[in-house]
Amino acid sequence: MTAACLMSTYQPLALSFAKGLGTRLWDQAGREYLDAVAGVAVTNVGHSHPRLVSAISEQAGLLLHTSNLYSIDWQQRLAQKLTQLSGLERVFFNNSGAEANETALKLARIYGWQKDIEQPLVMVMENAFHGRTLGTLSASDGPAVRLGFNKLPGDFLKVPFGDIAALERAHQVYGERIVAVLMEPIQGESGVQLAPPGYLKAVRDGCNRHGWLMMLDEIQTGIGRTGHWFAFQHEGIVPDVMTLAKGLGNGVPIGACLARGRAAQLFTPGSHGSTFGGNPLACRVGYTVLDIIEEQGLLFNAQRQGERLLSRLQAELADADNVREVRGQGLMIGIELTQPIRDLSLIAARDHGLLINVTRGQTIRLLPPLTIDEREVEMIVRGVVRTIEGNPPNPAQSSASSVCHSRCADKSPRAVPVG
Structure with a gap:
């Protein structure tokens, strides 16, 4: 299907989804993806939640x-x-x-x-x-x-x-x-x-x-x-x-x-x-x-899983030369890179079945549904780390990165959850 009839306001990935359930999406070929974007902080209770499906169906008929x-x-x-x-x-x-x-x-x-x-x-x-x-x-x-x-x-x-x-x-x-x-x-x-x-x-x-x-x-x-x-x-x-x-x-x-x-x-x-x-x-x-x-107690889950996701990413990426800082609060986490990496979202989806978002050119933004569990946190960590490790930085960027790693180690306010 062609997109020629659409105004060019987006540059979408060559990826289209047929269905979603909970934290997962499936493309037209049936491949499964873990959604760590949630429609850019939209599907907080997950895709196709049965209570929402029921409420929408009933209200549409009323x-x-x-x-x-x-x-x-x-x-x-x-x-x-x-x-x-x-x-x-x-x-x-x-x-x-x-x-x-x-x-x-x-x-x-x-x-x-x-x-x-x-x-x-x-x-x-x-x-x-x-x-x-x-x-x-x-x-x-x-x-x-x-x-x-x-x-x-x-x-x-x-x-x-x-x-x-x-x-x-x-x-x-x-x-x-x-x-x-x-x-x-x-x-x-x-x-x-x-x-x-x-x-x-x-x-x-x-x-x-x-x-x-x-x-x-x-x-x-x-x-x-x-x-x-x-x-x-x-x-x-x-x-x-x-x-x-x-x-x-x-x-x-x-x-x-x-x-x-x-x-x-x-x-x-x-x-x-x-x-x-x-x-x-x-x-x-x-x-x-x-x-x-x-x-479902999702406020507590967002706090608990957010702390786990942030700490695991900080630990796994502490020695990554192309990572400047990992920061966040709850299930809103940014991984700032030392330089832009082209097609990072596509690489994560294609190679690791993980949907991420890159904002301002070089910050990976993670906004998963508030329903994620510990196993899915580890899946996100593994997919992000492998995506970043597969895209090494320009050596000239390494010195700036090491300074920021020491700042993260000192637990500056911008590197740990607030509140």
Whole structure:
């Protein structure tokens, strides 16, 4: 089958899957693969979970869509569940993570307008990624995703991720124009970059002090990925706004923007909306996903198996000249290489039956389902190690790598799980 009728927005591998079950996928020829990507942190409870299959089938036979002109029972039930788990107060449902982040940015704009700020600024982080709409591209970093789309809308300040002093310097320069801080608790697309311990709490304190909205993009880190429901819970804080998607629907498109306090009161009838957002099917799936995670103890499993996977990879790759650092939290792990290796994802799939993702050219990103067990952890370790060992680095890179190995041995904050 040809892909000539598709716009060239991706360069997919020459690999297509016919079915999935749990942590496994099978291609058209019937070959089995261990999925260590989970659709990029989407299929958190695994492929074709029987409870989800049942819920989707039943709801499809009952009701798919009525529009938000009417009350939707499953939407209200899912909103109540999410607010109970997060400590936030109200939810707006979208169809994707980018839409959820657009909703958050609209809240920041209205917040500034109500404070009579004519040119409000949102502080964002260097190397961040928040989506591919024009607004979320403005809040993102990286020339590759922004190429050809300037001039982008919106007013943003970019500061270094993990540097609390940079927020204070920005306040000294821009003062009352700053209305919010939008950030990922862990930067996923830029290579699983962890902030120093205490950073989120320091940002929360700064937002309290200056009257800014703290807005967390938990699209990749949320729904149990890091061993808590949401990554902010590792530091015992609560944001003013949080965005979700990916794992909430386990493959069924759904996004959500949650808010509390003043931020939860900003929208009024007509100020925002969505045709498909919060439809009965998507919300019933989201509610069922949360139930499965609770009933199967997947938060604890993500924490336990994540610690095991991280420590095993650090041990096995400690002497690898082409590995700069292994870092992560829960089942969100990055293996940064000393240089890009072409076709690494294809090599892992072809030679070892393992699906991995490479982001920013040279960081292997592992995002397996939260259901993995010890045996599958060892399978991932073995496949990753063999893939890396089969692709030796340029000798000129070795000295830089050895320095980073000593840093990992010292257990720096970026090399071990936080919380």
